[in-house]
Amino acid sequence: MLKTLGSQIREFKKDSLLTPVFMILEVIMETVIPLLMASIIDDGVEKGDIHHIYMVGAAMVLIAALGLLFGVLGGKYGARASSGFARNLRKAMYENIQTFSFSNIDKYSTAGLVTRLTTDVTNIQNAYQMILRMCVRAPFSMICAMVMAFAINAKLASVYLVAVIFLGGCLALIIRQATKYFNQVFEKYDDLNASVQENVSAIRVVKAYVREDHEKKKFKKASENVYHMFVKAESLIAWNTPLMQFTVYACILGISWLGAKMIVADTLTTGELMSLLTYCMNILMSLMMLSMVFVMITMSMASARRITEVLNEEADIRNPEQPVMEVKDGSVVFDHVNFSYKKDAKSCVLKDINLDIHSGETIGILGGTGSAKSSLVNLITRLYDVSTGKVLVGGVDVRDYDLDTLRNEVSVVLQNNVLFSGSILDNLRWGDKNASEQECKRACELACADEFIERMPDKYHTHIEQGGNNVSGGQKQRLCIARALLKKPKILILDDSTSAVDTATDAKIRKAFAEEIPDTTKFIIAQRVSSLMNADRIIVMDDGCVSGVGTHEELLANNAIYRDVYESQTAGSGDFDEKGEE
Template sequence: MLKLFRYIKPYRGAVLLVLIFTFLQTLSELFLPTLMAGIVDDGVSQGNIPLIWRIGGIMVAVAAGGVICSIVASYMAAKSATGLGRILRQKVFSHVEKFSLQEFDRIGTASLITRTTNDITQVQQVTIMILRMLVLAPLMCIGGILMAVTRDPGLATVLLVVIPVLALAIFLIAYKGIPLFKVIQTKIDTLSRVTREGLTGMRVIRSFNRTTYEESRFQEANEDLTQTSIRVNQIMGAMMPVMMLVMNLATIAIVWFGGDRIQNGHIQVGDLMAFLQYAMMIMFSLIMLSVMFVMIPRAQASAVRINEVLQMKPDIVDPDQTGRAVHGKGHVVFDDVTFYYPGAEEPALTEISFEAGPGEVTAVIGGTGSGKSTLISLIPRFYDVTSGNVKIDGLDIREMSQEDLRSKIGFVPQQALLFTGSIADNIRYGKEDATDEEIRHAAVVAQADEFISGMEGGYEAPISQGGGNVSGGQKQRLSIARALVRRPEVYVFDDSFSALDFKTDAKLGAALKSETTASTVLIVAQRVSTVMDADRIIVLEEGKVAGIGSHAELMESCSVYQEIVSSQLSEEEIA
């Protein structure tokens, strides 16, 4: 957890003030029992009323000063801890934004969400306690021991017995409970994942009548977390009764032996009262430390998970020097590309070579699992090739910065994703400074203007989370408009027309043809009707090129393509 505290540097001044005011607060609390002893021994016992008023006034002033110091220290501690939480959330989110798809696959989205929220909150809460209790408790404990010994060294022998007993109890309880906190965080991840899947997949769950199954799945994860939490709290819950038992026994012993020492004339009543208060301070400081022992292990488990994210280096990074600027028209070349997914024994793509030039439409078609989407994902460098290279305008994309590379590409993913906001906001996501006219033009080309105009609010109509208030075809058309508005050099459509009817598909294809005449267009599609007019069709089978050519050429030379066509088109349509 110490590694994370380097991010608290902007709040060094506030932390310093916490230490100063906590020290002053401790001094005031340690001084009060001494003043009280003076009132009892020199004022009450001798009937000296003016002395009682004078020392009482000093006590009120010291107590008020202690309260002010406590308030300031608490405020500064909260400010520092919440500032640390804000910085950590920003650091984690910014770092995760640099991850390739491999890192997302490795950690998991649900775990990343938990680490960014729950884990950082744990660290934030314990930071407040560290700044206050971890400073206050040792000062009060050490100061209390010194002040108690000065009051009566003989009576201090009681503390020599009590303190080790308390320390041993704290150690044994913490030893049992600490390992379980790491388990809890893992089980929170599991519960988060089950919850996320259950909520995002609600339509599928209901359509297959699997509500009961998902409820039992959630209940199992919830119960697992609950039982582990109960076990931890049972262990940690034993701490307070043990502390109170030892404290009460210590009080009895101090009063018992203190009474004898008063009777023998070694100390006065005020000294015993002060000693008793110092003993309570010492034991309460140990209880505060025990609370820290409860909280720190859990925060430490969270800190390890946060550091794991921050220290994870993305597999895909920009070149050491600033990526070379490329000026061209988006000429894409795959040169003997082979790609393995991490840990896979067989390649997803094997020795893929082709060219796609400006003004041309290159289509990729093949059966399920043939590697179509994998091939397309290599162009914006979502993954790096295992061997060979992908070039744009003669330059290996690994020699370009990711920002420069992706600024050249208009990417439409297989699963259309919309963000919360208006329709205009979602289209403008492709180009921040797009004008209203550019947005409308992109929507017209994407065949989205008609349904947008029919919505209440038009282009300012709201889109709910994930685009839940529009159909699949409408989401695809808005995603296409988002890519069109940036007017890139390379368009990549990853099976982006699957939810469109044949009429809309045909109209969109004709509109795109006139809109993208100066750009390179790559289309992944399942429908033969979508790709048959392409300038070049790449047929994939089991990650290998089964054929490249026009529709007519492939109908004569590629059996795989012939099978795909015959499965989708009638003999009249083929003819």
């Protein structure tokens, strides 16, 4: 874990090294000042030497100024090191998340990843700054003060040892108990973020069903869980201050009582007693600082583990050592393919799939909910890897391709598509960032999106809100189809992507595909038989198996599932989940 996190310090190593150096120099300056104070009292005030007082006073001012300078520089470099470290952690996590396959993403909730990128990184940033500054300053200050105290008077300084042992034991108990609660807090943060995310993303559903009160209660419960955990932890940590004050005042009383006796016995000077009292505060405040550092480090340990999980997560799907960099054509072969989402799954989602699809064919895919239609096409772009068997595109196993090369030759349009904030042109150019405005317009004509774009005030420069909330479902689907066409792919997959489009527009889009991109292999997953009946072949899926393959007429004659769906739809009430009897 430490090695993984430490590798992200990178260009901030210099700042990370300079911070403790300046902290040590600051402590040295602070340690010298009590000795000078003792000298002023013993050799200046008591002897009436005003010249000595001026000289030593000037030295104290100079040393205090140096201490201030070193403290400021330590703070500056510490802030740069910790902020840079946090930046690198966020960047490294985000970049690694981009490499995840769907199976990797399935291990984490969205809210959990957001918490790791925000709250957890902030905790690590704060802890790292305290490690660089307080973890060096506090123990070094305590050691220097103890050495100086024992050098002045070993008998009186032994009081500090008793105080340190007592306070250290109490703080260890407090930290141990508080740690348990801090470790649980971040799990509660995930629940809190999940509540907010669900509510905001599904706000239309919440309002449509008048469930605002329910969502408020859910958020309140998640918020109260975080609150209660923090209260328990902070209630324990609150004991730090009274224990610290009790120990400090007890030390002052003990040293003053014993020191007064020694002064009377002429074995200790007044200046030395003043120095010992100053060192008392230094020692115990250093111990207090250490306790707070340990609390912060303890809090950050849970965050460090969560961040390390993401950084060490290796993508299940990676490029081979010598990848194929060119896709020859759009032919697709499924050779005895079995697939399950989890390696230890008892049953497969896809079972013994054997298909041979030629380049340029239009393939329809029909099936009920849960028949694994989308799972089948996800294997083509290698969003998941097959469990057994193989999928070949252009005559090459998809596992042998460079991932970017393969996916650049395959365009996928989903039922629930996403548009990004920006103009219509900005969204279209996700398909081809170098596409001209004329090429974008042509793609929109093929997808029948030009009809509504031309009616907009700014046409192709119209601003699209995040998620495409200012366009309808059908308009969003047509824009996404146009975006996919701009890639000029060898394979085009339409995963129920015309479900929000009227039948006439659907027919226009299919006609445009047949005329404009005849060499592109097209997979069309649809719920309407009318969308598929003109396909070269139609695949009927049933419970992860291929129930039948053929033309519309062949399946009507030979496949009971297809025939029942067709008859029910032409009768006006098609339901794909009502299967025919074979």
